[in-house]
Amino acid sequence: MGIKGYIIRWHIPDTVRDKLAQTVQAGLKHYKLNTQIKTKQEHKRMKPCPCCSTLPYSQCCEPIIRGTVSATTAEQVMRSRYTAYAQGEIGYLKETTHPDGMADFDEQATRSWSENSLWKGLEILTTEAGGPEDTQGSVEFIARFTQKDVEHKHHELAIFKRENDRWLFLDGNPVKPKPMKNSAPKIGRNDPCPCNSGKKYKKCCGK
Secondary structure (H helix, E strand, O other): OOOOOOOOOOOOHHHHHHHHHHHHHHHHHHHHHHHHHHHHHHHHHHHOOOOOOEEHHOOOOHHHHHOOOOOHHHHHHHHHHHHHHHHHHHHHHHEEEEEHHHHHHHHHHHHHHOOEEEEEEEEEEEEEEEEOOOEEEEEEEEHHHHHHOEEEEEEEEEEEEEEEOOEEEEEEEEEOOOOOOOOOOOOOOOOOOOOOOOHHHOOOOOO
């Protein structure tokens, strides 16, 4: 005496089967997209910081921009603001602008400058005050960028003010190039003309 085995076959309608296949494919696509996004974000975080500090982005300007740590100096805010331009973090640029300087903040123009530029590097030239115990400080810097394959150099003296334990950008003034000094010795009027004409300078090129 034995028990007869039965094989039960379930029939899945085509519409249900197609729906299940679509759901699986959508899930795989979503997983792949999330993996790619996480990989790009991790790669971005481990790249050198755009502010040229030699530290990775994740250990330099990112925590300041994300608000997980506070900038303790005016220079740190300057570096993080440059990085914000390079990364398109327009909200951070607005947040770190002092209320007294907000009238000069043009969000649309700032976004356009950020997105239409290829940011090449930041050079800090000088800093004055702007430390943890100061209430005001300045940072002279040069920001290099290209637009439409044309290289540009933005040289500015930025003024920062600390309020409620937070450093904010107050104002910025362009720094004009220093005039070139002529290191060549001055030619007297009775000296031989440097053009080698054999004449005195006053009788030749010095007329």
